[in-house]
Amino acid sequence: MSYPEEIRIQYFDEVPRGARIKVIGVGGGGGNAVNRMIQARVEGVEFIAANTDRQALQLSEAPVKLQLGTKLTSGLGAGANPDIGRRAALEDSEKIIEALEGADMVFVTAGLGGGTGTGAAPVIASLASEMGALTVAVVTRPFSFEGKRRMAQAERGMQELLESVDTMIVIPNEKLLAVAKDAGFFESFRIADDVLRQGVQGISDIITIPGIINRDFADVKTTMAGMGYAVMGTAQRSGENRAVDAAMAAMASPLLEAGAIDGARGILINISGSSSLKLNEVNEASTLIQNAAHEEANIIFGAVLDESMGDDVKITVIATGFKQGEAPERRERMLNTSLREPISHAHEQVEISSVPARPRFASEESDDESGYTTSARAGVVSEASHEEEPVPVVETAAASVAPEPAIAVAEPPVQPHAVQDAPAAVPDPFADVHQDENGESLDIPAYLRRGNSF
Incomplete structure (x- = not known):
């Protein structure tokens, strides 16, 4: 065929x-x-x-x-x-x-x-x-x-x-x-x-x-x-509810402004843990953060494998998209x-x-x-x-x-x-004026007569 x-x-x-x-x-x-x-x-x-x-x-x-x-x-x-x-x-x-x-x-x-x-x-x-x-x-x-x-x-x-x-x-x-x-x-x-x-x-x-x-x-x-101005919160926890606890602590981090998650239009979540980290734990933590965020926020999260974490889970939350600096x-x-x-x-x-x-x-x-x-x-x-x-x-x-x-x-x-913001020198209109054969004032700097500015 x-x-x-x-x-x-x-x-x-x-x-x-x-x-x-x-x-x-x-x-x-x-x-x-x-x-x-x-x-x-x-x-x-x-x-x-x-x-x-x-x-x-x-x-x-x-x-x-x-x-x-x-x-x-x-x-x-x-x-x-x-x-x-x-x-x-x-x-x-x-x-x-x-x-x-x-x-x-x-x-x-x-x-x-x-x-x-x-x-x-x-x-x-x-x-x-x-x-x-x-x-x-x-x-x-x-x-x-x-x-x-x-x-x-x-x-x-x-x-x-x-x-x-x-x-x-x-x-x-x-x-x-x-x-x-x-x-x-x-x-x-x-x-x-x-x-x-x-x-x-x-x-x-x-x-x-x-x-x-x-x-x-x-x-x-x-x-x-x-996206302009952004804030960050991070936390590391262990125990039975380690992922959820880390997510809650990250959102309550003193590094995050009050209400920052709710006011952000973009949220980046990084969940780090060893091979013992379960998909269900990642889902629970990310869902918790999504529920706290604005309903129209664009949320991206990733789960990173790091064996050095042992039984701990670390979550970093970065909130972006505030009106300031967009x-x-x-x-x-x-x-x-x-x-x-x-x-x-x-x-x-x-x-x-x-x-x-x-x-x-x-x-x-x-x-x-x-x-x-x-x-x-x-x-x-x-x-x-x-x-x-x-x-x-x-x-x-x-x-x-x-x-x-x-x-x-x-x-x-x-x-x-x-240095375009520096004010240009203005010639004194009452000073003695010396002119060339074309009638242009020689007391005015050449770069001003040519239309250039600094």
């Missing part, structure tokens, strides 16, 4: 490429979180550490290290000044693009309130977004005892970061005190770093680790693309994009000028309404005027930052409108 030619089926041996996930820790807090992930053996992701502090990079366990702003800071850090952190990231944006190239999903993790994490993280996130990656920020807000100035800088950094990512998970360190009331001073920061790890791992494990219920990158993208246009674009093939020379398609202008930080004293300090504008213009100078290299030593370059790159020119 023969079949018509048009209904024959062809099979292809080519195996589709899985999602490529990269995690970049920015600044001290982000770098510590990356170290925690490496020590916890988080699988299926590539780790990058980015910092202005050379000494901190030397202590990083990340296989790829990016020293930012080598010319600007000489490897001495940003001095708790977010403006320095931002300028450092702009100075070495080409290195950042090269390190993130080929990623389908990028996690940007940082502790906000300081210099590098607060200033550089939005620049890095913006570059990742422009490269087409699903970009998720997992950041912490400072403890109250760190001071009002640091808290104010963190709030402004969050506003800018929200404009550059698909989803931003904010972990308020102050609420960690309710989780670990007896923690010591240094232990409290270690717990904060570990919660950053949990936020990233709770999402990445669903994509990379097969389990009882498998989910993939497309599922995660549906829940997180262009980006519907970006969401539509991301959902219509499949896994991308690696793009060579992706940096040629990304403009540094696409990095959004940011609000002024507490560490800046300028009254300039543009939001940039005088020194910041001078620094950016200076970078543009010295674009032929070589840029420091990407350093890739696993244990320490090698003095020799691993990848040499050229410094990208800063677009003239990178």
Whole structure:
């Protein structure tokens, strides 16, 4: 019996490429979180550490290290000044693009309130977004005892970061005190770093680790693309009703805002357990969370096999899709994009000028309404005027930052409108005017006469 030619089926041996996930820790807090992930053996992701502090990079366990702003800071850090952190990231944006190239999903993790994490993280996130990656920020807000100035800088950094990512998970360190009331001073920061790890791992494990219920990158993208502000709760329990107890504790976590589950339009649930975890337990836990959520919420859950859990079950709940920070246009674009093939020379398609202008930080004293300090504008213009100078290299030593370059790159020119918000100088109409043969005032700068602006 023969079949018509048009209904024959062809099979292809080519195996589709899985999602490529990269995690970049920015600044001290982000770098510590990356170290925690490496020590916890988080699988299926590539780790990058980015910092202005050379000494901190030397202590990083990340296989790829990016020293930012080598010319600007000489490897001495940003001095708790977010403006320095931002300028450092702009100075070495080409290195950042090269390190993130080929990623389908990028996690940007940082502790906000300081210099590098607060200033550089939005620049890095913006570059990742422009490269087409699903970009998720997992950041912490400072403890109250760190001071009002640091808290104010963190709030402004969050506003800018929200404009550059698909989803931003904010972990308020102050609420960690309710989780670990007896923690010591240094232990409290270690717990904060570990919660950053949990936020990233709770999402990445669903994509990379097969389990009882498998989910993939497309599922995660549906829940997180262009969804804006998000919150996270996690809990681990054992015993007869371990899964249900963990689900209830996760939803009641101090890290989740009151009513967060009910107000979310997207919920991601990660259930981790050993081979003793039963499908019925997963069903009971997920049903409990679904009943607490909004009836129209898009809920995606996965069950991950982890033999190290023993008799315990851990559940992580990430609620997304609040009105604050939504980006519907970006969401539509991301959902219509499949896994991308690696793009060579992706940096040629990304403009540094696409990095959004940011609000002024507490560490800046300028009254300039543009939001940039005088020194910041001078620094950016200076970078543009010295674009032929070589840029420091990407350093890739696993244990320490090698003095020799691993990848040499050229410094990208800063677009003239990178400081477009700075007010242009207006000539005095009552001053003596000198004109050329065409009747144009020579007292007016050439760039204004030609219709250009900065």
